Amino acid sequence: MNDNAPMVKVEKVNKYYKDHHVLRDIEMEVRRSEVVVLIGASGSGKTTLLRCINGLETIDNGCIFVDGEPIGCWVTKDGTRCRDSERALNRKRSQIGMVFQKFNLFSHMTALENVMLALSCVKKMPQQQAREIAIEQLRNVGLQDRLSSYPSRLSGGQQQRVAIARSLAMEPKLMLFDEVTSALDPELVGEVLETMTDLARRGMTMIVVTHEMGFAREVGDRILFLHDGSILEQGTPQEILKNPKSVRTKAFLGKVL
Numbered sequence: 001m002n003d004n005a006p007m008v009k010v011e012k013v014n015k016y017y018k019d020h021h022v023l024r025d026i027e028m029e030v031r032r033s034e035v036v037v038l039i040g041a042s043g044s045g046k047t048t049l050l051r052c053i054n055g056l057e058t059i060d061n062g063c064i065f066v067d068g069e070p071i072g073c074w075v076t077k078d079g080t081r082c083r084d085s086e087r088a089l090n091r092k093r094s095q096i097g098m099v100f101q102k103f104n105l106f107s108h109m110t111a112l113e114n115v116m117l118a119l120s121c122v123k124k125m126p127q128q129q130a131r132e133i134a135i136e137q138l139r140n141v142g143l144q145d146r147l148s149s150y151p152s153r154l155s156g157g158q159q160q161r162v163a164i165a166r167s168l169a170m171e172p173k174l175m176l177f178d179e180v181t182s183a184l185d186p187e188l189v190g191e192v193l194e195t196m197t198d199l200a201r202r203g204m205t206m207i208v209v210t211h212e213m214g215f216a217r218e219v220g221d222r223i224l225f226l227h228d229g230s231i232l233e234q235g236t237p238q239e240i241l242k243n244p245k246s247v248r249t250k251a252f253l254g255k256v257l
Contacts, residue, residue, distance in 0.1 A: 005068055007032045007174055007205045008053060013062035015048055015229075022048050024229040026062070030174075033203040037216040037237075040226035041252060046209040049226070050176045053207065055084070055093050066096060067173050094122055097167030098176040101183050103159040105151045105166075111138060111158075112147040115166045123170070137165040141195050157188030161195055168199075175199065177208040211256055217241055225249045 008030035015023035023045050030036050038046045051057040053064055055072045061081075064071045071092055073083045084092070105114050115134035119125045125133075138144060141161040151159050160180055167175060177196065181189045193215050200206060200219050210216065216223055216237055223240040225233045225248075233246045241257070244250045 003032065006030055006065075007034070007067055008207070009063075009065040010049075010053070011063045011065075013049075013052060013064060014060050015045075015052060015057065016060050022229050023052070023059075026229075026231060028224065028231060028234075030205060030207060031221075032205055034221045035200045035206045035208065035219055037220035037223045038207065038209045038226060039211070039213075039216065039223060039240075039252070039256075044226040045229040046226050047178050050098065050178050050207065050209060053174075054096050054098050054176055055089050056098075058083075066092065071096075090122075094118075094170055095172055096174045096176065097170060097172035099160070099163050099167055099178070099180050101179045103151070103156070103163045105159055105162060107151050110148050110150055111143060111154065111162045111165075114151075114162055115169050118166065119169055133169050134165070137169045138162070140168065140198075141165045142191075155188055156184045157191045160184065160192045164192075164195055164199075173205065175204050175206045177206065177210070179209050179211070181210065181212060213241065213253075213257055225252065227252075 006029040010026050010028045013023055013026040026049060038049065040046055048057060052059050053071065058072055063074055069092055072089060073081060075081050112134050115137060116130040119130035119133060120127065135147065138147060141164055143158060143161055146154060146158060154162065181192050184192065193212060197219050220237050222234060223237055224231050225240060227248050233240065233244060233249045240249065241253065244253060
């Protein structure tokens with residue numbers, strides 16, 4: 001792929017849940033190695049946008065491209081709208097890591113086994129190779145001493161770091177984070193944010209939904225403010241957090257800063 005092309009390109013995307021217009025003509029680009037932070041009130045469309053980028057939700061019109069490939073559906077030259085087969089969508093989705101608010105770990109598997117699972121089942125990797133990669137990724141998130149621990153023996157922050165390691169083990173081109181610290185006790189938030197900060201330093205392209213404005217300020221390259229399914233304002237952290245132009249952005253930041 002062209003290294004100068006954006007990693008993510010969203011073109012005029014709309015999404016409805018029955019009569020509810022969730023995303024309205026969303027247009028955005030994310031450059032390679034860029035960290036884009038999505039902020040906005042609950043129900044503004046942030047999570048839905050992430051799920052559309054990952055192909056977990058079907059868009060009603062528009063197009064989404066990740067590394068130049070359409071995700072979910074595309075439009076032919078004659079205007080026909082086509083959808084990916086499940087197999088094609090799964091292949092593309094395997095290159096996009098997504099970490100959710102809930103950890104979604106298998107309780108009967110150790111940290112190591114949770115990370116190995118997708119490598120074995122999706123990539124059909126030999127057990128020893130999967131094990132070596134899983135150990136490396138758990139080491140990268142500071143959990144090299146908890147390989148044999150079951151989720152019930154891990155703190156919430158540790159469980160979330162296992163979930164991050166599980167995504168990284170698949171060698172994604174893009175990482176999506178959906179409010180990954182919101183279910184954690186305050187004293188555990190820092191360890192997860194530090195893992196994400198380290199990932200950004202290593203050049204991972206990231207789209208992050210968060211209310212952690214300190215992370216947005218220090219790590220984000222750009223902030224997009226969503227309101228009622230639209231991108232109302234975007235700019236650098238300095239521009240958005242210090243000098244927002246929209247009245248709605250100012251009102252939102254007044255509540256969270």
